[in-house]
Amino acid sequence: MAEPFEESTLIETIDLQKHFGSLHVLRGINQQVKRGEKVVVIGPSGSGKSTFLRCLNLLEEPTGGTILFEGADITAKHTDINRVRRKMGMVFQQFNLFPHMTVLQNMVLAPVRLKVMPRPEAEEKAMGLLTRIGLKEKADQYPRALSGGQQQRIAILRALNMNPDIMLFDEPTSALDPEMVGEVLDLMRQLVNDGMTMVVVTHEMGFAREVGDRILFMDEGLIVEEAPPAQLFAAPRKERTQRFLEKVL
Amino acid sequence: MGFLEQLSRDFQNNIIAGDRYMMLLRGLGTTLLIALCAAIIGIVLGSVIALMRLSNFRLGKRFYPFRAISSFYVDVIRGTPMVVQLMIMYYIILAASSLSKEVIAIISFGLNSAAYTSEIVRGGILAVDKGQSEAGRSLGLSASQTMLLVVLPQSVRIVIPSLFNEFIMLLKETSVVGFIGLMDLTKAGDFIRSRTYAAFFPLLSVAVIYFVIVSILTRVFARIERGLRKGDGRTI
Numbered sequence: 093m094a095e096p097f098e099e100s101t102l103i104e105t106i107d108l109q110k111h112f113g114s115l116h117v118l119r120g121i122n123q124q125v126k127r128g129e130k131v132v133v134i135g136p137s138g139s140g141k142s143t144f145l146r147c148l149n150l151l152e153e154p155t156g157g158t159i160l161f162e163g164a165d166i167t168a169k170h171t172d173i174n175r176v177r178r179k180m181g182m183v184f185q186q187f188n189l190f191p192h193m194t195v196l197q198n199m200v201l202a203p204v205r206l207k208v209m210p211r212p213e214a215e216e217k218a219m220g221l222l223t224r225i226g227l228k229e230k231a232d233q234y235p236r237a238l239s240g241g242q243q244q245r246i247a248i249l250r251a252l253n254m255n256p257d258i259m260l261f262d263e264p265t266s267a268l269d270p271e272m273v274g275e276v277l278d279l280m281r282q283l284v285n286d287g288m289t290m291v292v293v294t295h296e297m298g299f300a301r302e303v304g305d306r307i308l309f310m311d312e313g314l315i316v317e318e319a320p321p322a323q324l325f326a327a328p329r330k331e332r333t334q335r336f337l338e339k340v341l
Numbered sequence: 342m343g344f345l346e347q348l349s350r351d352f353q354n355n356i357i358a359g360d361r362y363m364m365l366l367r368g369l370g371t372t373l374l375i376a377l378c379a380a381i382i383g384i385v386l387g388s389v390i391a392l393m394r395l396s397n398f399r400l401g402k403r404f405y406p407f408r409a410i411s412s413f414y415v416d417v418i419r420g421t422p423m424v425v426q427l428m429i430m431y432y433i434i435l436a437a438s439s440l441s442k443e444v445i446a447i448i449s450f451g452l453n454s455a456a457y458t459s460e461i462v463r464g465g466i467l468a469v470d471k472g473q474s475e476a477g478r479s480l481g482l483s484a485s486q487t488m489l490l491v492v493l494p495q496s497v498r499i500v501i502p503s504l505f506n507e508f509i510m511l512l513k514e515t516s517v518v519g520f521i522g523l524m525d526l527t528k529a530g531d532f533i534r535s536r537t538y539a540a541f542f543p544l545l546s547v548a549v550i551y552f553v554i555v556s557i558l559t560r561v562f563a564r565i566e567r568g569l570r571k572g573d574g575r576t577i
């Protein structure tokens with residue numbers, strides 16, 4: 093590493109590349125996310141947003157470049173990726189709650205199995221989080237019995253129950269009925285207020301503008317433009333950004 | 342002599358006389374024993390084979406040794422008749438062993454059933470949404486923890502109807518153990534036929550007994566499946 097690693101940088105990608113066979117999906121991404129920062133990624137469908145996010149916790153294996161998390165190269169061969177992932181929560185478009193477990197079981201599975209905390213503590217923490225969002229009485233229900241919005245909020249809590257240092261969101265509201273989008277965004281706002289570091293891929297431009305410290309506009313595997321929301325939405329510099337924003341705003 | 346009288350005499354001679362029905366029942370016992378023990382081997386070994394077929398362990402760039410071994414095994418078992426496998430096991434592979442015929446039959450049918458079961462289990466694992474294992478991995482669970490805690494419990498529900506079906510096939514397929522001189526239900530019926538020189542009652546009884554056993558099992562299995570579905574209010 094040429095430059096010294098800045099203490100406040102939580103995650104950094106250096107020339108991150110991803111190929112799917114002959115398809116070059118990420119073409120060299122250089123990004124830093126600081127502790128407490130909220131980064132929002134926008135861009136057209138197929139531009140590589142999900143792939144970028146999934147590379148950050150190595151759900152996709154990069155085919156080139158380096159990812160530093162808390163100063164350590166997690167793309168190195170000897171890295172214990174399971175240990176790294178404990179510190180990175182991820183929220184999926186399709187919620188992906190475990191259907192054969194109750195809400196509470198979903199939330200305590202990883203912390204207990206990975207010995208992050210003993211079961212009583214994990215359950216207490218889970219119940220505390222559920223109480224905070226008014227879903228305490230759902231603790232013993234199965235995901236099937238819940239609405240999409242409730243499921244997604246519980247999926248967020250499941251990730252939070254691991255005490256992550258960063259939360260990655262891949263279009264968390266895209267699979268929801270419109271009337272349920274608000275409750276999920278409200279919970280995400282709470283995380284923002286709690287100072288959580290967040291990388292959010294979303295089509296919710298209003299939310300991006302409201303909570304983003306920095307917006308990344310991605311197209312064809314590159315970050316074409318990045319700026320604070322006020323600037324990027326009001327005065328995009330690149331033509332591709334302008335064309336995209338005209339379509340979605 | 343009237344027709345009915347003749348029929349009742351035949352029944353008497355073929356089934357009752359010399360406690361021949363006991364022979365059929367003992368045969369049924371052997372049939373059930375072999376099928377049950379083989380099914381257990383089949384499920385355990387079949388699951389191992391399924392995991393091997395899905396294993397990502399790699400030597401060099403593109404050689405997956407576990408996948409190669411397991412798919413070769415499945416191909417060989419599926420590509421040859423059960424009776425031939427049974428005879429090879431009895432007359433060649435285990436010819437020098439002191440194992441009883443029952444045990445050899447159990448091993449042969451177990452190894453055979455494992456191949457078919459592995460395909461069922463593999464299908465069940467692949468049928469679980471990919472997002473489930475991604476969610477498990479993203480929480481920091483290892484690949485094997487995710488398989489064990491997240492994927493397999495969901496696969497079990499998916500594969501149970503097919504496993505029950507496989508058991509019923511297996512039960513009927515054990516009817517060839519007479520080839521190595523075991524007295525199962527089928528062989529018992531055939532033996533009686535060769536003694537009384539009347540085929541009708543011995544063979545019909547055998548067919549009826551198989552049919553009744555399979556009908557009972559089908560009903561029991563259907564009830565278990567219904568119970569499982571109710572378990573958490575799901576409908577897969």
Ligand SMILES: Nc1ncnc2c1ncn2[C@@H]1O[C@H](COP(=O)(O)OP(=O)(O)OP(=O)(O)O)[C@@H](O)[C@H]1O
Pocket residue numbers: 112115117135136137138139140141142143144
């Ligand atoms: N597992 C995969 N195998 C092959 N190609 C893939 C795979 N995953 C993604 N791709 C391709 O990579 C490109 C980028 O996909 P990605 O999902 O990252 O886009 P995205 O920006 O998230 O799009 P969307 O807004 O539709 O979610 C697309 O062309 C996609 O078809």
Ligand SMILES: [Mg+2]
Pocket residue numbers: 141142143262263
């Ligand atoms: Mg996407």
